[in-house]
Amino acid sequence: MNIKAGCFFWNFRQFSTLVLTSRTVRLDPLRFCRSKIVYPNWNPRNLLLNDLDNGMQSSVRYLFQDVLLSKSGDDGLQTKRLSTVPVLTVDRSLCPRRLSFDSKYSVSDATSDNELKKINFHHEVSNEDLLTKETKPTPVNYRKLAQVCNSLSDVLDTFSKAPTFPSSNYFSAMWTIAKRMSVDQERFEKQLMFNHPAFSQLCEHMMREAKIMRCDDLLFSFHAMVKLGIPQNTLLMQTLLRVIQGRINECDEKCLSVLSTVLEAMEPCKNVDVLRAGLRILVDQQVWKIEHVFTLQTMMKCIGKDAPVALKRKLEMKALKELGRFSILNSQRMFEVLAAMNHRSIILLNECSKMVMDNIHGCPFKILVSILQSCKDLRYRNVDLFKGIADYVATTFDIWKLKQVLFLLILFENFGFRPIELMDLFMKKVVNEPKSLNMKSVVSILHVYSSLNHFHQCQNKEFLDVMASALTSCLHQIPSENLLNAVCSFCLMNHFPLALVNQLLQKDIISELLMSDFEIRMDTNRSQLFPFSDTDVVSSADIQRVAVLCVPGSAYCLDSVHPRGFLAMKIRHLTVMGFHVILVNNWAIEKLEMEDAVTFLKTKIYSTEALLTADVNVQGTC
Incomplete structure (x- = not known):
């Protein structure tokens, strides 16, 4: 027992x-x-x-x-x-x-x-x-899902049958598929995505899972949502912005790069501004730990123009430290990055310019335009760089489209740079292929060649005749302002096509050009404004025509309010036509709020002192 x-x-x-x-x-x-x-x-x-x-x-x-x-x-x-x-x-x-x-x-x-x-x-x-x-469901792999599905709706159908964690992979898969589509197909598929019954369910899952999913999954899916065009003011996007604010300290270098790219593409709002401020603090703390140049440039581009100067200089020093590791693409991209920061680093620009010139062959058109546009924004003039780009395009002239070369010439004209060989080749191309021109391109070509005062000894007259013939063929379709600009360019090049001049002198064209906003009709006491519809009732002796010109500082002589040549000519011509000219300085009005700017303009328009000042300036230039 x-x-x-x-x-x-x-x-x-x-x-x-x-x-x-x-x-x-x-x-x-x-x-x-x-x-x-x-x-x-x-x-x-x-x-x-x-x-x-x-x-x-x-x-x-x-x-x-x-x-x-x-x-x-x-x-x-x-x-x-x-x-x-x-x-x-x-x-x-x-x-x-x-x-x-x-x-x-x-x-x-x-x-x-x-x-x-x-x-x-x-x-x-x-x-x-x-x-x-x-x-326990097997987590979906967005790469495999993107291979199996052919449309955004297919991804949502897969989700509706058996939702799996994390929901972020469904958004990443949809963006991967959308990148393979044409523009029209992508627009159509996005519309179907928003109307799909499972889309709202996927968004709800994403909001619930945002706090517990991996940081890189969260940021990559957020990037996909922005690219898919989900409105920024939706509850989903604002919720994710708040979650990322709370988890920003979890971001590694790769996550910070993705976050910088996303913030760059988003419109300013309260949550975006807070997140960008947090990113600036994090970048300021970790700038010396950044290992990849591409990540550094992405962060520099994201912090914006209004970032503290101390942070900009710290990032500049980090870029100079990594200069020996710059690839060709890094050097080409540095111009755009500095322009986005509004930071004019001459040392970085000079060093990157040398690398761009040494590796100019094979540089895409988009990169060349970006470099020249950034130089314009940064007020950076490097003649060697401009000459290197112009010589490269001239050497490979046959591979470029006429429209591409014209766009580069317009950018060169902004700097006042005259690429002689390239402009000669372009003139020959235009003379040999006049049918490739349209009205807008002719007006732009005339502006560039007249502004740079470029002539060709042999083909100059033939070139001007081709330009005039191209405009004459579409004479009755040219807007009045374009016609005025074209005739002005012809006159500067000492060429006077009669058909274009006669068209410009038509009464209806002149009336249309004079009926602009650059005009104001007032009584002689300058106390009352008249609408144009009422001016016929009022006697012409009781009307005073006023022209308000907003001009930059470069329109005056240095350290004075004395107008320079082109502005002085415009004032003289307006005075001859019976206008009283009022000059408004751009720098004085740009720093004012809307209400203050309106008050400022009213004061200038109704003040008798403004007319007296303009009259003195005009007399001084005669």
């Missing part, structure tokens, strides 16, 4: 050990599983105080019953419903004797032999691995 009792208590102790190491897998609301160890709050010694048979059955039911939890107590059995899935981990080395469980969850003592038999459950699930495989 003592031997049987000892064996029974030994088996009971081993069985209680199994109970304490049982595991419960809880299903997460986001459809991915987390396993937790559950230690039942019960003491097996208390069972000895009650009926051993009932206590043993209640313990087994605690382990294996799916829904009903039975727990023994002093007052009897207590039941409680659970929504968990229990899994039993059995260590066979702890069971020297055979234990079996019948369908009624009772324990029987098997004494036929010493071999161990497997524990059988009433349910079909027999181990944790199988259960985990069935309840």
